[in-house]
Amino acid sequence: VNERLRDDLAACGAAVVDEAPGYRVTPPSIASLGRAVAVVRAWKVPLRVRGSGDQPVRAPENGVLIDLASLDRIASVDGATGIARVEAGCSLSALEAAARRASCTLGPLLPSVRAGSVGAWLAGPTRGERGVPGSRRETAALSVAAVLADGRLAESRAAPRSATGPDLDHLSLGGNGRLSVVAAAWVRLFPVAPALASSWRCPNLVTAVAALERLCCDRIAPARARIVAQGDGTRMVAAWEGPETAPMERDRAVRTLAAMGCTVESDPGAGEWVRAPASGHPVEVDARWASLRGWSQFGEMQTIGMHAGGAFAVLALPEARGAEECAALARAAGARVIAPRRMRDPGPHWDAMGAGAVWKRLIEALGVEEGAP
Amino acid sequence: VVVWPNDLDHVTAVIKYAAERQIAVVPFGAGSGVCGGAVPVRGGIALDLKRLASLRIDVPGRVAEAGAGLNGQRLEELLNAQGATLGHFPSSIYCSTVGGWLAARSAGQYSSKYGKIEDMVLALEAVDGTGEVLHTLDGPSAGPDLTQLLVGSEGTLGVITSARLRIWPKPTEQWLRGIKFPSVHAGMRALRAVMRAGLRPTVARLYDPLDTILAGKSGGAAMTVPQPLKWVVEGAQNEALRVALRAPVLLNRLVEALPAASLLILGFDGDSEDDCAEEGEAALALCEAEEGEDLGPAPGEKWLANRYKISYRQSPLYSAGAFVDTMEVATTWDRLETLYDAVRRAVCSHAFVLAHFSHAYLEGCSIYFTFIGLAGKPSEEVARGSREDAEQDLEEAESRYDACWKAAMNAVADVGATLSHHHGVGLSKQIMLPREHGEGMRQLRALKKAFDPKGILNPGKLLL
Numbered sequence: 095v096n097e098r099l100r101d102d103l104a105a106c107g108a109a110v111v112d113e114a115p116g117y118r119v120t121p122p123s124i125a126s127l128g129r130a131v132a133v134v135r136a137w138k139v140p141l142r143v144r145g146s147g148d149q150p151v152r153a154p155e156n157g158v159l160i161d162l163a164s165l166d167r168i169a170s171v172d173g174a175t176g177i178a179r180v181e182a183g184c185s186l187s188a189l190e191a192a193a194r195r196a197s198c199t200l201g202p203l204l205p206s207v208r209a210g211s212v213g214a215w216l217a218g219p220t221r222g223e224r225g226v227p228g229s230r231r232e233t234a235a236l237s238v239a240a241v242l243a244d245g246r247l248a249e250s251r252a253a254p255r256s257a258t259g260p261d262l263d264h265l266s267l268g269g270n271g272r273l274s275v276v277a278a279a280w281v282r283l284f285p286v287a288p289a290l291a292s293s294w295r296c297p298n299l300v301t302a303v304a305a306l307e308r309l310c311c312d313r314i315a316p317a318r319a320r321i322v323a324q325g326d327g328t329r330m331v332a333a334w335e336g337p338e339t340a341p342m343e344r345d346r347a348v349r350t351l352a353a354m355g356c357t358v359e360s361d362p363g364a365g366e367w368v369r370a371p372a373s374g375h376p377v378e379v380d381a382r383w384a385s386l387r388g389w390s391q392f393g394e395m396q397t398i399g400m401h402a403g404g405a406f407a408v409l410a411l412p413e414a415r416g417a418e419e420c421a422a423l424a425r426a427a428g429a430r431v432i433a434p435r436r437m438r439d440p441g442p443h444w445d446a447m448g449a450g451a452v453w454k455r456l457i458e459a460l461g462v463e464e465g466a467p
Numbered sequence: 468v469v470v471w472p473n474d475l476d477h478v479t480a481v482i483k484y485a486a487e488r489q490i491a492v493v494p495f496g497a498g499s500g501v502c503g504g505a506v507p508v509r510g511g512i513a514l515d516l517k518r519l520a521s522l523r524i525d526v527p528g529r530v531a532e533a534g535a536g537l538n539g540q541r542l543e544e545l546l547n548a549q550g551a552t553l554g555h556f557p558s559s560i561y562c563s564t565v566g567g568w569l570a571a572r573s574a575g576q577y578s579s580k581y582g583k584i585e586d587m588v589l590a591l592e593a594v595d596g597t598g599e600v601l602h603t604l605d606g607p608s609a610g611p612d613l614t615q616l617l618v619g620s621e622g623t624l625g626v627i628t629s630a631r632l633r634i635w636p637k638p639t640e641q642w643l644r645g646i647k648f649p650s651v652h653a654g655m656r657a658l659r660a661v662m663r664a665g666l667r668p669t670v671a672r673l674y675d676p677l678d679t680i681l682a683g684k685s686g687g688a689a690m691t692v693p694q695p696l697k698w699v700v701e702g703a704q705n706e707a708l709r710v711a712l713r714a715p716v717l718l719n720r721l722v723e724a725l726p727a728a729s730l731l732i733l734g735f736d737g738d739s740e741d742d743c744a745e746e747g748e749a750a751l752a753l754c755e756a757e758e759g760e761d762l763g764p765a766p767g768e769k770w771l772a773n774r775y776k777i778s779y780r781q782s783p784l785y786s787a788g789a790f791v792d793t794m795e796v797a798t799t800w801d802r803l804e805t806l807y808d809a810v811r812r813a814v815c816s817h818a819f820v821l822a823h824f825s826h827a828y829l830e831g832c833s834i835y836f837t838f839i840g841l842a843g844k845p846s847e848e849v850a851r852g853s854r855e856d857a858e859q860d861l862e863e864a865e866s867r868y869d870a871c872w873k874a875a876m877n878a879v880a881d882v883g884a885t886l887s888h889h890h891g892v893g894l895s896k897q898i899m900l901p902r903e904h905g906e907g908m909r910q911l912r913a914l915k916k917a918f919d920p921k922g923i924l925n926p927g928k929l930l931l
Contacts, residue, residue: 175800176663176830221612226829227665230586236799236830248906253797253885254828255583257572257619258892258900259929260914262907264615273611274910282830285663311529313635313667336665338749346742380607402529402633403589403606430607443609448601453610456917460910 096156099137103158106130116140116153120161124181124239124247124277127165131275132245134158135461143271145183146213162213165277171196176283177236177252182213182276189281198283200234201225201335202318202398204378204406205371206433213276219432220380220406221268222281225399227336229315233267234282240266240274243461252280265460273460289317290340291333291368293361294351299323299395300387302330305351306397306405307383312350314343315400320368322394330356331368372396375417376410377437381429388427469495469513475592475600475628478514482626483598485512486921493925494622496536496567499559501793502893504571504621508927516566519628526551530589530605531634535566535627552637554581557889558775566627571891572619574795574833576774578826579662580669580736583889585618587632593617593625596919605631616914621891622925624918638736642743643670644751645766646759651675651729652804655824655832657757658731659800661750662827668750670734672770673824675807677722678837679730696721699819705787705845712789712819712841719815731759732770790818790842790868794875798884799831806882807834813878814838817871826888833888840871897930 100117103110106129108121116139121127134141140157145165153159162183169179173196180189186208190200201224207215215234216222222233237252240263250256250263265273296302302321309315309332316332332347334340348358361367372394379385382404389395389409399406409424421437431439444453457463472478485492491511498505507513519534522542526549533542539560546552556575557563567573569591574583581587590605591614603614617625648654654673661668677696695718698707711718731754735746751761784791798806807822814820818840826833843849843864849857872895879886880902887896901908908930915922915931922931 172801174659174663177799177801219609228580228582228667230582232586242906242909246906246909248904248910250907251883251885251903252799253888254799254831255572255574255585255797255826255833255888256885257574257887257889258885258896258903259911260616260618260620260624261585262904262910264612265910265914267611268609269611284829285665287665311635338664338666338753339746340665342742342745342749382606430609439609441609442604444613446608447603447613448599449595449613451597451599452595452601452917455920456913459913459916 096137099133099139102133102137103130106133113153113159115155116157116159118153118159118161120164122164124165124241127160127162127275127277128241128245128247130160131241131243134160135243140463143213143275145211146217146271146276160275162211168192171198171283173198173283176285178281178283179278180212180281181278182211182216184212186210186212186215193283194286197286199286200281201284204398204433205408206378206435212279212281216267216279217269217271217276219268219438223399225315225317225401227339229310229313229401231399231401233263235263235267236280236282238263238266238276239278241277242274247277248274273457273462284335285337287335287337287340289333289335289365290344291331291364292344292348293359293364293367294330294356295359296328296330296356299328299389299391299393301355302328303383303387303389303395305330305354305356306332306400308350308354309347310400310402312346314346314350316343316347318368318396318398319400320370320394320396323392331361331364333365333368372408372410374410374412374415375420376408377417377420377424377431378433379407379409379424379429379431381405381407381424381427385428390423468511469515471515471518473518475594478594478626478628479598479600481512481514482594482596482923485923486597489921490923491926492626492923494566494570494626496564496570497538497562499563499567500571500891500893502891502895504891504893504925504928506894508894511923514626516564516626516628519566521629524549524551524634526634529634531632532629533565533632534629535564535569537565539563539565539568546634547637550637551634553587553632553634555584555587561775565630565632569618569627569630570621572889574826574889576825577669579671579828580667581635583826585615588614588618588630589633590614590631591617591627592629593627595625596921596924601625619891621893621928623929623931624914624924626924636738639738640740640743641669641734641736642747643732643734643764643767643771644747645762645764646731646733646751646754647762648729648731648754648757648759650727651807653757653759654729654731655803657754657759658824658827658832660753660757661733662829664749664753666746666750668733669736670732670767670770671825671827672732674730675822676725676727676729677821678823679728680725699839708784708787708789709841709845712839715819715840716816718819719811730762730766732767734767784839786846788841788843788845789839790864791837791839792868792872793890794836794838795833795888795890796836796879796884796886797826797831797833797888798882802882802884803832803834806879806884809878809882810834810836810875813874814871817867817874836875838871838875840867842868892929894928897928900930
């Protein structure tokens with residue numbers, strides 16, 4: 095613990111707490127955050143950021159934990175355009191509540207994501223991605239304001255798409271706060287619309303997953319779905335949320351799935367059931383459809399962010415079997431575990447893409463720490 | 468020197484050779500870019516990738532792996548032969564390549580449904596500035612998305628050699644309509660309502676009043692084009708055109724005095740006529756709420772039949788001594804009207820301006836401005852004069868052209884919109900990059916150092 099480092103951090107206007115073996119710093123503003131990051135980088139001590147993709151509870155040894163909890167302001171919510179300006183430490187539940195007041199929503203999110211902050215969502219393993227109409231997935235970040243190593247703030251233009259070079263937001267998205275620290279963002283919102291759900295009885299889990307994949311390939315992906323193996327087959331419920339499109343897409347799904355051996359059932363409780371928390375000790379994964387088809391025939395699955403290639407899924411096993419077993423089975427099927435955090439798969443990273451040397455040069459050029467995110 | 472590599476090994480060999488000797492390497496697809504991104508401003512090697520034209524199609528897997536040099540129209544025809552489509556139809560489809568699309572973040576006419584090229588790409592193969600081959604992953608991975616850092620890099624970070632792209636079954640049915648609005652602003656509100664409702668039209672193109680007159684001449688919304696405007700848009704009478712372009716403010720005011728009607732071309736496609744019509748009717752109802760008037764299918768069918776022709780109609784204007792250029796910018800819905808008005812106001816004293824809104828999203832839209840201004844003397848007059856006169860004429864023309872661009876780009880930056888939606892940056896827009904990216908320029912330079920430590924890849928672009 096270095097007293098001079100502590101003094102420098104305190105001079106940033108942030109609250110500094112000894113949290114052996116390092117310091118915990120809580121900046122009250124983005125400007126203060128910038129100054130604190132610059133101090134840490136100048137001292138070349140380890141930095142971790144709580145609420146920016148990572149949720150460490152302790153400061154790193156001889157390093158600094160920056161806690162974004164005080165950066166929790168929602169500057170604006172524009173329901174007509176469907177965007178919100180929000181600081182990184184704001185909880186997603188608070189943002190969702192504000193969005194709802196403007197007749198908007200963030201849409202379905204993984205439980206671990208929904209329990210965290212905006213920064214943790216964007217810089218975390220999902221890169222802020224969620225399903226969008228047309229069976230695609232895209233990040234919710236319309237624009238990211240990120241603190242660089244010297245404390246300056248880089249902020250992209252808030253435009254739906256841009257062609258002004260590489261998308262620099264992707265240095266922050268999924269970066270775990272390693273290349274830059276997400277300070278604020280413009281977040282995309284969907285219009286709120288009542289979900290329309292339907293229930294099917296499928297021969298087995300493989301068929302049910304194949305049915306969801308087919309819907310995605312036909313560009314009528316539901317907003318969320320739940321599949322549970324039951325004694326007399328597999329129950330699948332899917333729900334659509336587009337204001338104008340939900341009834342159309344649900345009707346088309348009923349026609350499509352009839353040809354796949356899935357029988358639509360009358361189920362007034364389908365809308366509630368599809369949103370119910372997973373049972374047991376679930377894990378959250380990002381997976382291709384082939385991996386999801388390989389999930390336990392006796393298990394449970396909830397899917398969101400569905401696209402033609404795969405989905406985010408919450409996977410659970412019956413009889414309260416442990417999350418470790420869940421995670422092992424998911425990995426064996428080829429899925430990437432992203433929560434619980436202690437079980438998160440660290441890769442594949444850039445070195446698996448032939449870009450290990452690029453990564454090393456990049457962290458040097460940006461003046462940040464060694465190591466994979 | 469122009470080099471035509473046959474395969475990935477050739478590309479790596481060329482880049483390693485160039486890196487050892489500090490020779491610039493400029494990737495080249497088909498040269499359709501309008502911003503000068505493929506111009507080798509520092510000489511060196513023009514790496515023409517047209518021979519990298521492989522294609523593997525997996526229809527059940529909804530994936531195609533295409534070589535960077537594959538021509539766009541050829542790709543679409545090969546996909547169509549197997550009942551598939553990429554859904555990417557840029558105006559340049561006959562003279563552009565997969566690699567060029569990716570390098571500049573291209574958008575096609577059906578982007579509101581299928582997305583831009585960055586939405587279609589699943590993974591890339593690229594060679595960095597040291598000659599190392601990068602294979603980005605199609606599927607879950609950790610850390611920043613390497614694919615999205617390479618897409619749009621305009622050849623400055625790596626040479627894209629192939630791409631894995633999402634493909635879709637080719638739709639068999641299409642629903643097309645023209646819808647007339649009392650003003651372009653009413654049309655914008657309707658377009659936003661359609662997108663916010665979750666509908667995904669294949670085509671959604673809103674034309675401002677002058678563009679509407681041009682589009683409606685034989686499409687059902689018949690209106691008469693006043694003569695001075697006819698001179699400009701048809702470029703048929705050289706001297707008359709030049710007289711008109713000497714007073715762009717008056718020309719633009721003339722447009723404002725025209726009927727303010729705006730035309731929206733709206734289309735949906737799918738595998739069933741009923742499904743297309745169902746979505747179309749839902750969109751139509753939203754348009755009617757903004758006083759949209761259904762003109763039937765004729766305007767849409769006319770647009771479909773002529774959709775690639777506009778780029779080939781500008782030569783008479785050039786010969787007559789005019790410049791014609793386009794600027795495609797984008798912003799969120801809340802700033803769209805401000806952006807439209809601000810650019811028109813900024814440019815009106817430099818050039819004649821028309822615009823359409825052609826790529827719509829949940830949160831916003833792009834605006835495609837066309838500027839027609841006085842460049843210099845007609846080509847035959849230049850040919851008859853002295854060299855000094857020609858040089859002076861060119862200098863003055865460039866000065867007028869630059870002033871027009873500068874005014875337009877500053878207006879875009881002032882509104883907070885992005886300077887490019889799908890043409891890229893190239894040479895013409897890079898001067899404004901610091902305003903676009905601010906401190907992000909340092910991130911851009913860091914990326915350059917990481918991917919191309921010797922600085923050989925397309926030097927002089929993106930201010931790198």
